Amino acid sequence: xxxxxxxxxxxxxxxxxxxxxxxxxxxxxxxxxxxxxxxxxxxxxxxxxxxxxxxxxxxxxxxxxxxxxxxxxxxxxxxxxxxxxxxxxxxxxxxxxxxxxxxxxxxxxxxxxxxxxxxxxxxxxxxxxxxxxxxxxxxxxxxxxxxxxxxxxxxxxxxxxxxxxxxxxxxxxxxxxxxxxxxxxxxxxxxxxxxxxxxxxxxxxxxxxxxxxxxxxxxxxxxxxxxxxxxxxxxxxxxxxxxxxxxxxxxxxxxxxxxxxxxxxxxxxxxxxxxxxxx
Numbered sequence: 490x491x492x493x494x495x496x497x498x499x500x501x502x503x504x505x506x507x508x509x510x511x512x513x514x515x516x517x518x519x520x521x522x523x524x525x526x527x528x529x530x531x532x533x534x535x536x537x538x539x540x541x542x543x544x545x546x547x548x549x550x551x552x553x554x555x556x557x558x559x560x561x562x563x564x565x566x567x568x569x570x571x572x573x574x575x576x577x578x579x580x581x582x583x584x585x586x587x588x589x590x591x592x593x594x595x596x597x598x599x600x601x602x603x604x605x606x607x608x609x610x611x612x613x614x615x616x617x618x619x620x621x622x623x624x625x626x627x628x629x630x631x632x633x634x635x636x637x638x639x640x641x642x643x644x645x646x647x648x649x650x651x652x653x654x655x656x657x658x659x660x661x662x663x664x665x666x667x668x669x670x671x672x673x674x675x676x677x678x679x680x681x682x683x684x685x686x687x688x689x690x691x692x693x694x695x696x697x698x699x700x701x702x703x704x705x706x707x708x709x710x711x712x713x714x715x716x717x718x719x720x721x722x723x724x725x726x727x728x729x730x731x732x733x734x735x736x737x738x739x740x741x742x743x744x745x746x747x748x749x750x751x752x753x754x755x756x757x758x759x760x761x762x763x764x765x766x767x768x
Contacts, residue, residue, distance in 0.1 A: 543632070561599075
């Protein structure tokens, strides 16, 4: 599996052509993007961590029966079309088309002509964007998420701000609710928040705040498997759940993208590292 590793003025960046996936970003030697020590780097296997590109559906899709989970884009071999490393940082870009994915598992559930592009830009911040262009003769719908795994010191001491007042669907409890105040994870967390604003992850253990900004993202997904579910995953260390939280830019469910012929849509997320504040 082809990997690309580069140094920046503040740390290191690593990405894989499979899935056009950012798999490492360190600042001052400390990971910002989390990847499991048990992640499998094998052709056709999803990489546990980094920023997986979930497309053209999220989870099992709106119908609840689509596979592979999170779509076929995250395990497809994308074509690298740009790789620039200079004083400004690192810029990588990949493309994927319907011709590239013909015959892959899951594509029969998305029989449309498309061209997709993922760009990763890392300077003093990391931005990942997914652009999809409809090259078909009819409109189509899709879901998308940038499944960003963030490295934290201890999830049990982390606070997330920016979601106060947002309605969410709790996929663990299978119920809707409204967020009141800061979000503190106390158990398995899998929530789709109707929120397009930034989210700040306040981490007193590592003494920093990670700010996640989004564009064209009506939803924010927050996920941590907690102890029992993590232990059941072959590519997830039993204690690694304490070190991560996913804060994802998403357009899913009722917020899925409707794309007319010739139109394109860009979903993006930016992660910034700052000093601890508001704790």
